[in-house]
Amino acid sequence: MPDVVARLRSSLPRPSLRTVVTTPLRRRTYGNLLYLVLAxxxxxxxxxxxxxxxxxxxxxxxxxxxxxxxxxxLATSLVLVGFERRLATTLLAIDFEAPPWRVADADGPLDGAKRLVSDPALWLGLAFLATKLAxxxxxxxxxxxxxxxALAIVATPLYYDTPGVRVGVFLPTxxxxxxxxxxxxxxxxVGVSFVVRLSSWQVTSLVDAVAMSLGGLLVVILGLAVLDGFAWLCGRWARLLLGRSMLDRFR
Structure with missing residues (x-):
């Protein structure tokens, strides 16, 4: 058990300020985004x-x-599982060895049916397809x-002065x-005491809109980093169920 925990800790990504700031500049980020959009x-x-x-x-x-x-x-699921493997390796840049299908070595329809039903790689693939909705x-x-x-906030300078549109931070009281x-x-x-008051703030000028947009840009960068982390988890889930790591436990 300690070895498993140690391997899990060693595989976890260790984000730094540099990796977070440069998230929008990495090509892999947009592959992750496309994977999440299609999920x-x-x-x-x-x-x-x-x-x-x-x-x-x-x-x-x-x-x-x-x-x-x-x-x-089951046969259609083979095609779908193969598609998901290709999707993970292409968009998430996950390298894993795909196990061979047992049905590929069948000697006839009856033998192929038996191999199809008894192939653990297929059932693990079905488990992956079933959890894809979650x-x-x-x-x-x-x-x-x-x-x-966040993207709507970044675009504040484009619509802040549109009639009927209010942009800003609005508090009930x-x-x-x-x-x-x-x-x-x-x-x-001896002490010091002061009062902090927070009230609503509305964008009424281009300067305010640009300030709002810069704040939204920061949220976009942090959001992309969070989405990258979730895509990393998706990649590990794909490697677990579509690769050989889990399959080897059945042998």
Missing amino acids: FPLGLGYFVFLSVGLSLSIGLSFVLIGIPLFFVV VGVAAFTLLMGILVP ELTQELSLYIPWNELL
Whole structure:
């Protein structure tokens, strides 16, 4: 167990101020972004395909139509798993060895069916396809919650003076907080106290809009770093289920 924890710690990325600041300048960042953008629609498509295909094949198995349909779903899944491997290696720059399909060495249709059903690489691939929707939902949430609002802030100078549009920081009420620091000295209590007030602020000039845009640019850089970290996790998940590391445990 300690060896596993040590290997996990050694594989974790160690971001620094330099790596975070240079995130928008790296080509790999945009490959990660494309992978995350595609994760939700692909995951939704895989979920519909597997849930409908497997449920129909099981439900129609008593009239024998479900059995060939089941193998059609498995064979199609081989293609989808191969596509996901290529997607991970191309967009996430993840290098891993793809295990061979057992069905490739089949001596006939019956032997091919047996090899297809008994191939652990296929079932691990199906597990990856089934969890792709959860990955896609998380990616969509991060993209819409971090990157999209940040880009809207960066574009503030383009629309801040549009009629009917208000841009800024708007609070329901003014926030007031008193901060105090007291230090005992002999028989006296020496201290300082001041009041901090936070109120709404609206962009009304080009200077304010540029300041808002610069703040949004900082959020974009930090957001890209967060998305890069999530893409790193996606790559490790793909390597685990689509590579040989997990498959070797079945042998």
